[in-house]
Amino acid sequence: MKHGGDLLSYMHMYDGELIDFSSNINPLGIPNGLKEFIVNEFSAVTVYPDIKYRILKKQVAKYLGCDDEEVLLGNGAVEIINYICTLFNRVIVPYPCFIEYSERPTKLGKEVINLYIGDDFKVKAEKLLPYIEKGDLLVLGNPNNPTGYRIDKEELLKIHEGIIDKGAFLLLDEVFFEFCDFDYDSIELFKESGNVCIVRAATKFFALPGIRLGYAFAPKALAKRYEEITLPWSINAFAELSGRYIFNQDGYIERSKEYSSIQRKWMLKELKQINGLIVFDTSCNYVLIKLIDENEDNLFKYMLAKGIIIRKASSFDGLDETYIRLAIKDEKSNRYLIECLKGWRS
């Protein structure tokens, strides 16, 4: 199983509704009013989307704090990552990480250098820079999936310095950005750089994995090349409508950030009290856990019997079958998860 969220494969194994702790979606659900907005604008499906997505780009630009001409759009973040990879000859992928960082360039026939980031899972400039050459693309999750670690600001600035020195390019995948307690905003940091692209998406924070709306900040020159190579009309009408609605929902955005922060703190505290788990200090809405003297399959089966789907993490390069990843969800589900975990092996 390469990805989480595949409930369909397990539905027949549990008599009741499964709780999905394998994909990391805002537990507050979609913004209020989005459904009504889309229903009212339903006739948008009967015409081609604006091939230049002019209105949508304006909205994204305002949300990200950049110019319209610096906005990339994609059929999910993964499409943006894919097409950025096509623009470089060699892609450097520190791991463990989201599997598509190396899968996409590999499928595109690119040379991919996979670098193990070390047992502490901390991204450090000194570990990466020696491997980077002129023209390379370095891909970093920030926070990184599955570790949940946000890159330390000073380290990130050092990495960026190295990228500039070497004439390389940095792709930051920040699809979990809004879940993090605010420390720095990469777009503010690197807006003038010319060598950084920062990818975000509606998928996780706006609870819209079905809508497939990825967007990114990129320097104008790169944004122009991206436009030239990507498929026409790749954002469907409903995704476009959603984009025109969600970024204006200030109350929802604020509430979601607060809720997520409270649940994360509670979950980390509770998880750390459970014997047999090594809990990694996540910055966002999922948490990586190492099982002591146990394996993912046993816990998966135990949890499935309780109606919970967890993410086995051995499919991530660099992790073995002693790792799992858990989403941080709504209070009720989180409490039930903790209760089940406490009951395991006790």
Place this chain on the structure above:
Amino acid sequence: MKHGGDLLSYMHMYDGELIDFSSNINPLGIPNGLKEFIVNEFSAVTVYPDIKYRILKKQVAKYLGCDDEEVLLGNGAVEIINYICTLFNRVIVPYPCFIEYSERPTKLGKEVINLYIGDDFKVKAEKLLPYIEKGDLLVLGNPNNPTGYRIDKEELLKIHEGIIDKGAFLLLDEVFFEFCDFDYDSIELFKESGNVCIVRAATKFFALPGIRLGYAFAPKALAKRYEEITLPWSINAFAELSGRYIFNQDGYIERSKEYSSIQRKWMLKELKQINGLIVFDTSCNYVLIKLIDENEDNLFKYMLAKGIIIRKASSFDGLDETYIRLAIKDEKSNRYLIECLKGWRS
């Protein structure tokens, strides 16, 4: 302007609602009940689509008359064409044709051989086969955009024979298939071939250009390779829902075919009576026209002043500024178009 349907660029030039004769969509609109179905199933956007699209593939397979494992899905037909092109080294593109047949492989860095199909715009085996070599991909629109010509069945069988002899592969773009008076079904013809992929879409016939749902028949071996290289979750939740609804609408499908056939015959008859036009005998829901002693810009401006957007056709390789393409729409719009055309230069 590479594509039709870009009303946004002209809206400010006309005081009223523009009638779009530049994109070729079923004038009966979307199937009844689709909106209600999607509204009822709206919560589908809050989860990832099934990464294997099992239910959707079953529906498409039934509609196309093939096996689930022979179904390809794409974010519009253009995504399918794009990824099929990635699997071949050289792409043969007879033109004039839909611009993406050569643009996509060119952008993928493939060798593209553009072949002019001749002044009669008829696809003939003898004109194409001499250029085709082992491992090539031949891409043909059927019916072809912008000519409206469906490939003669005997010619198509000859082309297929040549493809098999040479060890090449044939991609038929049949996104306008349902609009054609039934003569043959390529999927029936080539289901056992192993060397043909046939692309169709919800875009035109189901009047859903905004939904981005392309699908295709392909031999199992190719379908498997396609799965391996395409992006995950590229069909969004609403496109998936639409696919689960539209193929069961037998009444709508029948009505649309009949209506389209009647309007086509009427339009061809009327157009042929107008002086100064050479009208190409279309098989589907748009018609190519050559203007005698006139050019597309003049007619475009004249029509825009009447609230009609036509498709200038000089952007198609092989055509010059004396060609235009017109959609065949609903009776009222068609009558208005004919009236306006009759008034031009008279």
